Each structure stands twice: as structure tokens, then as C-alpha cells.
Amino acid sequence: MPLEIPDVVIDRLPVYVRALASMERQGREVVNSQELGERLGVTPAQIRKDLSYFGRFGKQGRGYSVKRLLEELRQILGLTREWSMVLVGVGQLGRAIVSYAGFAPQGFRIEEVFDIDPSIVGTKVDELVVKSVDALPEVLRKRKVDIGIVAVPAETAQRVIDTLVANGVKAILNYAPIAAHAPPDVRIKDIDPVLALQSMTYYVKSQDARAK
Amino acid sequence: MPLEIPDVVIDRLPVYVRALASMERQGREVVNSQELGERLGVTPAQIRKDLSYFGRFGKQGRGYSVKRLLEELRQILGLTREWSMVLVGVGQLGRAIVSYAGFAPQGFRIEEVFDIDPSIVGTKVDELVVKSVDALPEVLRKRKVDIGIVAVPAETAQRVIDTLVANGVKAILNYAPIAAHAPPDVRIKDIDPVLALQSMTYYVKSQDARAK
DNA sequence: GTATGTGAACCACTTCACAGCA
DNA sequence: TGCTGTGAAGTGGTTCACATAC
Numbered sequence: 001m002p003l004e005i006p007d008v009v010i011d012r013l014p015v016y017v018r019a020l021a022s023m024e025r026q027g028r029e030v031v032n033s034q035e036l037g038e039r040l041g042v043t044p045a046q047i048r049k050d051l052s053y054f055g056r057f058g059k060q061g062r063g064y065s066v067k068r069l070l071e072e073l074r075q076i077l078g079l080t081r082e083w084s085m086v087l088v089g090v091g092q093l094g095r096a097i098v099s100y101a102g103f104a105p106q107g108f109r110i111e112e113v114f115d116i117d118p119s120i121v122g123t124k125v126d127e128l129v130v131k132s133v134d135a136l137p138e139v140l141r142k143r144k145v146d147i148g149i150v151a152v153p154a155e156t157a158q159r160v161i162d163t164l165v166a167n168g169v170k171a172i173l174n175y176a177p178i179a180a181h182a183p184p185d186v187r188i189k190d191i192d193p194v195l196a197l198q199s200m201t202y203y204v205k206s207q208d209a210r211a212k
Numbered sequence: 213m214p215l216e217i218p219d220v221v222i223d224r225l226p227v228y229v230r231a232l233a234s235m236e237r238q239g240r241e242v243v244n245s246q247e248l249g250e251r252l253g254v255t256p257a258q259i260r261k262d263l264s265y266f267g268r269f270g271k272q273g274r275g276y277s278v279k280r281l282l283e284e285l286r287q288i289l290g291l292t293r294e295w296s297m298v299l300v301g302v303g304q305l306g307r308a309i310v311s312y313a314g315f316a317p318q319g320f321r322i323e324e325v326f327d328i329d330p331s332i333v334g335t336k337v338d339e340l341v342v343k344s345v346d347a348l349p350e351v352l353r354k355r356k357v358d359i360g361i362v363a364v365p366a367e368t369a370q371r372v373i374d375t376l377v378a379n380g381v382k383a384i385l386n387y388a389p390i391a392a393h394a395p396p397d398v399r400i401k402d403i404d405p406v407l408a409l410q411s412m413t414y415y416v417k418s419q420d421a422r423a424k
Numbered sequence: 425g426t427a428t429g430t431g432a433a434c435c436a437c438t439t440c441a442c443a444g445c446a
Numbered sequence: 447t448g449c450t451g452t453g454a455a456g457t458g459g460t461t462c463a464c465a466t467a468c
């Protein structure tokens with residue numbers, strides 16, 4: 001229905017969901033844009049505008065029903081169902097991702113894991129038997145896989161992404177330190193703590209200089 | 213010198229650095245904004261404009277010296293020195309962060325690790341003896357610590373951040389799933405794969421719907 | 425001839441401010 | 447009365463396009 005919703009808006013919705021879920025657990029029934037904004041470091045107008053892209057979920061003079069808004073946003077984002085993922089790259093990083101406890105409670109399941117190293121293939125990681133990357137295309141064709149997680153070294157990351165894309169994966173979570181390329185209908189999100197650090201240093205460096 | 217440089221520009225510089233470093237390793241001497249842009253999925257004008265905030269590093273008709281530009285950007289970002297970090301939270305995630313091989317080569321060193329759990333305090337993680345969070349303020353006052361990494365559960369994350377801030381830490385890498393609060397002179401970057409996944413589902417969900 | 429550096433034009437997102445509804 | 451929803455205004459970042467320099 002809504003045809004031109006900015007990406008930044010979509011990126012904020014999960015943040016709202018997280019806050020609302022927390023409030024719901026605390027038994028809160030109603031919240032207004034003012035309070036939600038303070039909690040999230042966002043202006044109230046921003047929140048209202050964001051929500052207005054999708055409908056009218058509030059009640060004037062009252063605010064938003066926490067439960068209702070949470071349900072609506074989950075619906076909008078597609079968080080009411082399970083999402084199946086495959087992980088490629090079972091090194092240290094890959095192992096950490098498999099055992100990360102944050103995915104499952106939110107409905108994200110790693111269902112298969114792959115690696116290129118023959119000495120790893122066949123071993124178990126957290127209940128999952130590591131398969132060869134050679135088997136990746138076949139598995140992608142057989143199973144319905146929603147999301148690919150890439151945790152291979154930089155050199156092979158683009159190739160892995162190409163394979164995922166070629167076999168119909170439309171969403172990729174990329175931990176490799178590369179600027180990944182993919183067609184516009186494929187979403188890629190990068191997780192790169194080093195880039196995050198390297199931009200923060202700019203500001204800290206400036207502050208140091210000023211302090212002197 | 214830098215009048216009003218947008219945060220987004222600063223965020224892109226490390227990406228340029230990474231690409232240039234890769235090109236330097238490959239022996240490339242010169243690059244123009246066109247090619248760099250294609251490599252990174254950014255418009256050439258964007259690159260030129262970004263760089264123009266800091267100086268004139270190119271040569272008309274030729275492009276940029278890879279070596280020179282790399283040096284300049286590293287200087288600007290403060291990547292020519294080592295940065296000392298502390299990690300708070302030595303659970304599964306924290307351990308993975310300590311052993312992450314990507315930090316050290318870029319000059320980011322985890323020098324101390326802390327946890328609240330008495331059964332973990334005193335044990336070793338990758339050469340580092342885990343200290344009690346109670347000792348965190350003292351350590352921060354004694355040692356010069358540039359960056360704090362937060363890998364504790366959501367419930368305690370804000371408290372940890374407050375402690376870091378109260379003791380002079382100006383940059384925080386936050387892995388906890390919360391909207392962290394800090395004064396404006398403290399930079400916080402969040403690493404949250406779940407938020408990344410939860411926004412991608414929006415688009416994949418839409419595509420699925422369209423495909424039917 | 426070729427690619428940079430940059431003011432100006434453009435575009436996108438954010439914030440304002442207020443009408444409208446509970 | 448209080449807070450939402452939303453056009454309109456404002457802000458900030460991106461892209462254009464060309465003078466400039468090699």
C-alpha cells in the first residue's frame with residue numbers, strides 16, 4: 001500500500017518494537033510519543049510521522065496502546081513468523097554467531113551452516129553438522145531459506161554472496177569487511193565493529209586535541 | 213579547521229580507508245573517484261565532496277595517489293595510533309569479542325575485561341584475567357582507556373555505560389540491545405544484528421507478497 | 425584531454441505547528 | 447484538555463555541472 005517509505009523509517013521500526021516489547025513486559029498499557037521519544041532519544045514528531053506512514057494507531061488525547069502498536073509494528077515488519085537462515089563461514093566468528101542467544105527469541109533460526117574447510121565439514125557446531133559450501137546451492141534450492149549470514153574472510157565473501165543471490169536469497173547479514181555488491185532487490189546489512197570504532201576515533205581524537 | 217562536517221561523512225571515511233588499503237596491497241598507485249565509487253557503491257561526486265571537507269588530495273586529470281590519500285585519511289581519523297579498550301561483560305558474546313581477530317590489526321587493543329559474575333572473575337580469557345566490575349572505575353581512573361565495549365545483558369547495560377562515562381570514556385561500542393543514553397560529547401555506536409535482521413524482513417516480506 | 429574541487433540546485437528527511445478528535 | 451496525525455516549512459545531505467588545474 002504505502003509506496004514510498006524511506007529506508008531510515010524502516011530502520012527505526014525495530015527500535016520502537018524493542019522498546020514497546022519492554023514496556024509491555026513491564027505491564028504498561030499506554031504510551032505517548034513524548035515518552036517513547038525520550039526513551040529512545042528520538043523526537044516525538046519523528047515517531048508520529050514514522051507511524052503515520054502505516055496507519056493511525058493512536059488515540060488523540062491519550063497516546064498509543066502499547067499492545068496494539070506492538071502488534072501492528074510486528075505485523076508491518078513481518079516479525080510474526082519465523083525466519084530461516086543459513087550461515088556461511090564457521091570460523092571463530094561464525095561459531096559465535098551460531099551460539100548467539102539473541103536470534104532465536106526473535107524468531108530467527110540458523111538452520112544450516114557451511115564452511116569451505118574440509119577439516120571442519122562434518123563436525124558439529126551447536127547441534128548443526130557443518131556442510132561443505134559446495135552443497136550450498138543445492139540446499140538453497142531445496143529448503144526455503146530467507147536470510148543468509150556471511151562470516152567468511154573478506155577474500156571469499158563476495159563469492160559467497162553471489163551464490164546466495166543466485167539461489168534466491170533476498171536478505172543478507174554480512175559480517176565480512178567488504179563493500180558487498182548485490183542487485184537492488186537483495187537487502188544487505190553489514191555488521192562491522194571495526195568501521196564503527198574507526199569513525200568514533202575521529203571525534204575522540206578531536207576532543208583530545210581540544211582538551212590540550 | 214573542520215567547520216561542520218556531517219556525521220555521515222565521517223562514517224564513510226573508514227570505508228574509503230579500507231578500500232584504499234586493499235588497493236595499496238594490490239600495488240595500485242592511483243585511483244579516481246569514479247573507480248573508487250564503483251567499488252564502494254557510492255557516487256563519485258559523493259567521494260569528492262567528502263574529501264573536500266578535509267583538503268585537496270587529488271590531482272586534476274589524474275585522480276588520487278592511493279598511498280597519499282590513505283595516509284591522509286588515517287591521519288584525519290586518528291588511525292595512526294593505537295587505541296586502548298576495555299570490555300565489560302564476559303559471557304558468550306564477550307568472549308567472542310575478545311577473541312575477534314579483526315581489532316588488533318587495526319590498532320584496537322582490549323586491555324582489560326570485566327564481569328559481575330564472581331565465578332568468572334579471576335579466570336582467564338585469552339591471556340586476560342577477568343576483573344570485577346567493582347574495579348572498573350578505579351582502572352579507568354588509573355589507565356588511559358579510550359574506548360569501552362559493552363557486552364552485558366540489556367538490564368545492566370545503561371549502568372555500565374554510566375560508569376564508563378563518569379570515568380572519562382568518550383567512545384563506547386555497545387552490543388547490548390538498548391537505546392543507550394549518554395552526554396553529547398560521548399560517542400556511542402551500536403552493534404545489533406537483530407535490529408538489522410528485523411528491518412530486512414520488512415522488504416523480504418513485501419517481496420514475497422508481490423510475488424504471489 | 426581528463427578528473428578534481430565546489431557553489432548551486434536538488435532532494436529527502438526532520439521538525440514545526442496546528443487542526444482535529446477522543 | 448491532551449495528544450495524535452499531517453501538510454507545510456525547514457534543514458541537511460547529495461548530486462549536478464562546470465570552472466579549474468594538471
